[in-house]
Amino acid sequence: MKTALSPRLVLAAFVALLLVAPLVLPAFYITLLNYIGLYAMVALGLVLLTGVGGLTSFGQGAFVGLGAYTTALLTTSAELPGWLGWAGGSPWLALLVGLVFTCVVAFLIGKLTLRLSGHYLPLATIAWGLSLYFLFGTMAFLGGHTGLTGIPPISVFGYELRQGEEVYYLIWLFVLAGVLTTSNLLDSREGRAIRALKGGMVMAEAMGVDTARSRMVIFILAALLACASGWLYAHMQRFVNPTPFGLHIGIEYLFMAVVGGAAHVWGALVGAGVITVLKQWLQDLLPKLFGTSGNFEVIFFGVLMVLVLHKARGGLWPILVSGFKRFIPVAAQRRAVDRDAVALPRRELPAAGSVLLEAKAVTRRFGGLLANNNMSLEVRAGEILALIGPNGAGKSTMFNQVSGVDTPTSGEVLFLGESVVGKGSRTIARMGMSRTFQHVRLLPTMSVLENVAIGAHMRGSSGVLSAAWRMERSEEARLLAEAARQIERVGLGEHMFDEAGSLALGQQRILEIARALASDPCLLLLDEPAAGLRYKEKEALGDLLRKLRAEGMGVLLVEHDMDFVMGLVDRVVVMEFGEKIAEGLPEDVQRDPAVLAAYLGGED
């Protein structure tokens, strides 16, 4: 058995290769590497957007154009308007202006389009990608289709980067900074919120994640990466015209991300490399083969894309990694949990017996269907209330009404004495209500630890920038320590670093309870927590809930397992056809004729 390499060593070897490349390779390959670097930055943004966040943009080319044209205009224009005069002439100031400008544009476009569900966003990106491209070509001060020339080279400490191998170092510095920043970000509280986007908005919002904000963050970051790439491009080429910023290039960027492996930051580099080299090669080969000139390589790329999505949807990176590891083992990176981290502050639980949740005459109509009719219930601190009823009785709808996923047609929901109707699940979660889902909503490829840490999201506060530059490590340690504590509390300690998707369904349900507990709630909503559990596991779950009750937590439980419910809960509410048909102590409810009729069929 060979000893495993540390990932750091692999990275160092890669950087060393990059450093010596210009010394040994001919100029042609350096130019190629420059382009790969430039494209990789844009593809990196798309990895963040598409592979991680589940959003897609075909319009990244337009953001590259924004960066390139901003710097081209600022560094070549003789007469800048007075308020912009300070930024004239210097590429570095132009980069700053370009980033700010791109940020503003991306924010506005994002505001307009990010709220839209899945497929509208990519369509909108096609639309604005085209619009911006046409604008580059039609605006007189941008030089029309001929573009702008005479862009100065970038100078670093007074040294002008004129040659390909000089600007090479700057480009790859930017690429590595981008990769590092992105992977830092993804491995943080904000990053988990971003990765949670793919698990659906309902779960993320219920854990207190502002999903609209997370989407905006990755959209702007992707735009900024593209803008920086455009800035470098403009100063490398020394001229700009609209052609390299069109929609077809935007599509090519997406191809790079998908072919490389859209879920991995390094996939962007692989994809950019493969597509750029292939393009170079095919552009030589195909016109000779077909006897006419034209961009025939797109045929090949189109077919390649379809094949990748049919046969290897994860892209090339995972294949490369597993191939590499077969020959040279690389140690897996495992998150260390710092047991000594200062515990997070805890919420003061309301006094036992005080009313936590009060639903009054809640009615929810879906067209002609009355899913909940005049439902009232009350949960107190330090009690477990079971909501039972046959399938289709409206229990889950009721859950959605009180947790803010849905808004009742009429009626009132009070949580801690405050009306929460129409408030949204994120606000309600912040007030101290947490929940699990009937259909488990986990992020299957993330570890158990990270999944539970999403629950602790709102107990941290550090933002995107501090995460990207690792200035929030003490808070991160506290969040992870809290997550680890909850995992051990529910008895999943041995699975802490396993992928959540590898757990049995029953364990996944328990994991959801740990995630809910990590948010430090005073009221816990559990949707069928015992489904799929074995006898011993059910016993352990019952013990856990009893312990939580003793600590003063309120629990609202939807469950079908009557043995489990009747031996555990304090009170029971029974629903049928959206209405409450009985309420009381478990033993009374069990004898109630209406309940017996509902479950066993009544006598007419």
Next chain:
Amino acid sequence: MDFQIALILGQDGITNGAIYALLALALVLVFAVTRVIFIPQGEFVAYGALTLAMIGNNVFPATAWLLLGAGVAVAALDGLGALRAGQARKLPRVLAVNVGYPLAVIALLRLLPLAELGLAVQILLAMLVVVPLGPMMYRIVYQPIAEATVLVLLIVSVASHVAMVGLGLLFFGAEGYRTPPLSDARFDLGSLSISGQTIWVVAASIVLIVALALFFGRTIYGKALRATAINRNGARLMGIPPALAGKLTFLLAALIGVLSGVLISPITTIYYDSGFLIGLKGFVAAIIGGLASYPLAAFGAVLVGLLESFSSFWASAYKEVLVFTLIIPVLVWRSLTSHHVEEEE
């Protein structure tokens, strides 16, 4: 601008709008049944128009080779599938449909004096070549990943679009073509002169829309497609194979695409890559209809057509920008009016 010009622009707008309406209907249909956002719709417009132009110029249309290639690929996929399932007796039919048919079409194109045929026969030939590419494309590209997310299907669509544009350049060259108008007649209504082509376009669109309405309302296959659009699993349980629904939908979409190409190519010069922008305008219309409502999509199409023709008069340089920026207020309106709870998977 005087009234006269406004009338002419309005006529242009409605003519183009009628074609966008057809495309929008096809896009809504494809999305509803298969969840595919059918970006290559525009390529069928260009392929249809240019194949017709080739036939009119007495040139063998290279799209026929694509038909053969796609047919061979489908035969390979279906043939292997049949062999694996131990159903070798299906092979002759698979081969006849997917390889025999393209060979027959190629023979027809080789033997007939293409330029001397009437326009109607030429159009029919173009349809025989291009329309079957629709269901073949579904079989090769979409059917193996029919259960993938909308996003993956969309990326596949874009990839197919890119490949088809490249093939279009290979088949037709960079030159643009116009086909002869379906009618040279002109009708004078007061100060307005209406061309026969306009009447053809509007009438053909209306006829096609009515035919589609009858198809969906009165025929078993139409109802099967509607059922699949409403609930794929439910339809499958009722014995409607999703693959059949997909192929049928793509057949209709390709048919609509080719007809749109035939209708538009006498008005606008069509290049190998013209389809994309034409298709996208259909998309803007379809989005106005929320990718769900046919009447709203048709209304949106006329709106797009009018906006396009009037903006080409007032600000011709910004014509495309204006049309595609229209999508933004529409999307904002959509996002403000639609509030939906995420569905359980």
